[in-house]
Amino acid sequence: xxxxxxxxxxxSAKQLLPLIKYCRKYxxxxxxxxxxxxxxxxxxxxxxxxxxxxxxIIDGDIQAYVVDSTPADCVRFAVLGLGIKFDMVxxxxxxxxxxxxxxxxxxxxxxxREAMLQNIPAIALSTSPENYPNAVKDLDMVFDYILGKKxxxxxxxxxxxxxxxxxxxxITRQGSTYYTDTFVxxxxxxxxxxxxxxxxxxxxxxxxxxxxMSGYISVMPxxxxxxxxxxxxxxxxxxx
Numbered sequence: 001x002x003x004x005x006x007x008x009x010x011x012s013a014k015q016l017l018p019l020i021k022y023c024r025k026y027x028x029x030x031x032x033x034x035x036x037x038x039x040x041x042x043x044x045x046x047x048x049x050x051x052x053x054x055x056x057i058i059d060g061d062i063q064a065y066v067v068d069s070t071p072a073d074c075v076r077f078a079v080l081g082l083g084i085k086f087d088m089v090x091x092x093x094x095x096x097x098x099x100x101x102x103x104x105x106x107x108x109x110x111x112x113r114e115a116m117l118q119n120i121p122a123i124a125l126s127t128s129p130e131n132y133p134n135a136v137k138d139l140d141m142v143f144d145y146i147l148g149k150k151x152x153x154x155x156x157x158x159x160x161x162x163x164x165x166x167x168x169x170x171i172t173r174q175g176s177t178y179y180t181d182t183f184v185x186x187x188x189x190x191x192x193x194x195x196x197x198x199x200x201x202x203x204x205x206x207x208x209x210x211x212x213m214s215g216y217i218s219v220m221p222x223x224x225x226x227x228x229x230x231x232x233x234x235x236x237x238x239x240x
Contacts, residue, residue, distance in 0.1 A: 001027030004086045004120075006074045008038040008094065008107030011056070011066045015093045018136040019125075020062055023090060026143075030086070031064035032078040034071060034107075039096075043110040044070045053077060071111040079118045088152070089115035092125030093135040097161045099126075099208040099218060100175040109222070112157050116224045121152040124159045124222075131164040138162050142217060145169050151219070161208060161218045170216045175202075175209030 003023050007013055011033050023029050035052070052068040065082075067074045071091065078084060091111030098106040108124050115122035123146065127135045142160060145151075151158060178199035183191045205211045208218040232238065 001087045002084065003027050003029050004075065004078050004084075004089045004115075005029060005031045005033070006071050006078075006089065006091050006111040007033050008041065008071045008091075008111070010034045010037045011064065012037075013093075013095070015095075015132060015135050017059060019090070019093055019139075020059055022136050022139055024059075024062075027087070029062055030078060030082075030084060031058060031062060032067060032074040033064065034074060035066050035068040038070050038107040039094075040105045041070050041107045041110070042105050043072050043113055045072050045076065046070070053081075071107040072114040075111050075114040075118065079115075079120070086115075086120050089120050089122035090125065091115075091122065093132070093162075094124070094126035095129055095132045097126050097128060097212060098124060098159060099161050099212055099220075100178045102177075102179055103159060103174065103222070109159060112159065112222065113224045116157045116222075119156075122157045123152075124157075125162065126160070127162040128164060131162070134164070135162065138166055138217070141166065141169065142219075145217075145219065155221045157222050157224075159208070159218075159220045159222050161212045161220075163212050163215050163217065165215070166217045167215045168217070169219055170205055170211040172206055172208040172211050172218045172220045174220060175207035178209045178213075 046069050054066045056064045058064045091108045094108040103109045112122040112124045181193045184194050211218045
């Protein structure tokens with residue numbers, strides 16, 4: 001298996017090397033990650049300006065490409081620039097959950113969505129900041145589930161959030177807003193975003209937010225198609 005690893009936390013991410021070492025048991029690993037942190041940059045790509053790509057060797061013999069652009073461009077460069085046919089893309093492990101409406105902004109999710117556009121199966125991995133140093137320890141549970149149930153043969157992309165000491169795994173759908181931002185003036189016309197948790201439990205463990213906050217690993221199928229199928233059928237009179 002040929003695996004591409006990307007992230008939005010950059011080449012400096014502390015859990016990048018542990019993830020690389022873990023994934024090597026499943027096959028050949030290539031790394032294409034941003035030069036600088038790209039959190040919240042979503043699916044942005046560079047179309048007009050050149051950007052640098054520097055080669056770097058990790059863990060003795062793993063070829064890494066350090067891309068001065070976004071996670072989506074990291075995947076685009078590896079697939080379209082290098083011409084490598086990958087069997088799987090893994091994006092993460094992100095320091096901080098990507099769930100609920102936050103997936104719209106996530107650079108981690110963008111890496112997976114770009115893989116989908118390139119017809120490559122992909123998974124996004126995220127965990128809480130406090131669990132980040134231990135993120136790799138629960139990957140056996142995740143990969144046994146994903147591979148054992150052949151989920152990537154049934155659907156091309158999944159968003160996975162791993163809480164500390166997980167109780168188990170739940171297949172989920174996107175929940176609502178669990179985190180929001182306020183803008184704080186810091187002087188000289190400058191503003192800084194300040195995050196605030198607004199999560200309210202609903203008791204519905206089919207939602208990624210409730211599942212994760214209740215201690216379960218959330219495995220959510222995602223899609224790059226943003227068409228509202230219900231409204232499309234209503235407006236066109238298409239058969240249900």
